[in-house]
Amino acid sequence: MRRVLAATAVSAVIIISGAVIAQASHVPPPTSVTSWREHDRQSAGTTLIDVVTVTPALGRAVELQERVDGRWVTRATMRLAHGYTAQLDVRLTHQWTTRPVTWWRLHVPATETAAAVTSAVKRVEVSWEASDDPASFQVLVNKERPLDPVDWAPSALLRPDVAAVGRHDQLRPVAARALERLTARAHDATGEQLVLVSGYRPYGYQHELHARYLHEHGAAEAETFSARAGHSEHQTGLAADVTQAGVPFTDFGTTSLARWVAGHAWEHGFVVRYPEGAERLTGYAAEPWHLRYVGKDLAAYLHRGGVATLEEAFGTGPAPDYAPR
Numbered sequence: 001m002r003r004v005l006a007a008t009a010v011s012a013v014i015i016i017s018g019a020v021i022a023q024a025s026h027v028p029p030p031t032s033v034t035s036w037r038e039h040d041r042q043s044a045g046t047t048l049i050d051v052v053t054v055t056p057a058l059g060r061a062v063e064l065q066e067r068v069d070g071r072w073v074t075r076a077t078m079r080l081a082h083g084y085t086a087q088l089d090v091r092l093t094h095q096w097t098t099r100p101v102t103w104w105r106l107h108v109p110a111t112e113t114a115a116a117v118t119s120a121v122k123r124v125e126v127s128w129e130a131s132d133d134p135a136s137f138q139v140l141v142n143k144e145r146p147l148d149p150v151d152w153a154p155s156a157l158l159r160p161d162v163a164a165v166g167r168h169d170q171l172r173p174v175a176a177r178a179l180e181r182l183t184a185r186a187h188d189a190t191g192e193q194l195v196l197v198s199g200y201r202p203y204g205y206q207h208e209l210h211a212r213y214l215h216e217h218g219a220a221e222a223e224t225f226s227a228r229a230g231h232s233e234h235q236t237g238l239a240a241d242v243t244q245a246g247v248p249f250t251d252f253g254t255t256s257l258a259r260w261v262a263g264h265a266w267e268h269g270f271v272v273r274y275p276e277g278a279e280r281l282t283g284y285a286a287e288p289w290h291l292r293y294v295g296k297d298l299a300a301y302l303h304r305g306g307v308a309t310l311e312e313a314f315g316t317g318p319a320p321d322y323a324p325r
């Protein structure tokens with residue numbers, strides 16, 4: 001008890017002396033923010049926390065700000081303790097995972113008794129890691145990375161409330177809801193109707209489909225557009241082939257709706273998985289109709305960073321062909 005009283009007494013002396021200085025010079029005492037790291041480089045699956053010390057604290061607000069298009073945007077406001085000095089856990093908000101590089105600072109507005117301060121600018125670089133878990137939105141499935149186990153099936157599927165053709169009209173619930181929103185926005189923006197052509201396809205069906213394409217087109221051609229069973233994103237329940245109502249899906253790329261989808265799918269957590277000119281990376285010819293749900297943050301990261309493929313976002317290298325059996 002004696003120690004607490006002593007500490008309070010010391011703080012009081014500092015505050016009183018600060019007030020005297022302020023009266024004499026009309027300048028409030030300076031505010032300091034320490035232990036704010038100026039550079040971070042971290043994986044998107046982790047959290048970024050700085051433990052900063054702010055003096056004087058006195059119950060003031062601390063604004064966590066991100067620079068977006070040249071402006072400082074407040075992402076969170078934290079309240080300091082009422083002591084003379086306060087320690088604060090500053091957790092970056094999720095936006096740090098949505099661009100390859102982001103810039104952050106802390107701003108502590110002035111009060112009647114203390115001056116404002118703005119911290120140094122922190123630069124944050126983020127990397128995304130591919131997952132081997134078929135249930136993860138970050139699962140990477142390509143010719144070099146089959147699903148594990150190879151006959152994996154989602155535990156929950158549902159039929160999105162969108163126009164659909166064919167019997168493979170189910171998706172994982174999160175992807176289904178996202179496709180509903182994308183379809184509604186597409187209709188608002190273009191007046192055109194987006195149609196689901198093929199969603200979840202189980203291992204057994206993919207095996208039949210691939211065998212049929214091999215028979216009809218020959219191996220060399222079929223392997224450029226059809227995945228072997230266990231290597232198809234459709235088996236994750238996160239992939240949706242779409243087209244415009246009345247247009248065969250193989251002609252979807254010629255429509256203005258396809259251009260709108262390519263520009264806006266990311267806003268709803270989808271990427272156009274097999275873009276033009278990326279055959280060597282993805283192993284497949286361009287498929288403007290094949291959307292893959294990856295979640296809004298990773299989709300934003302690809303869009304804003306100008307990253308065309310998941311192979312590049314994850315840094316896993318190209319997957320042009322199957323490993324020899």
Ligand SMILES: [Zn+2]
Nearest residue numbers: 239240241290
């Ligand atoms: Zn597809």
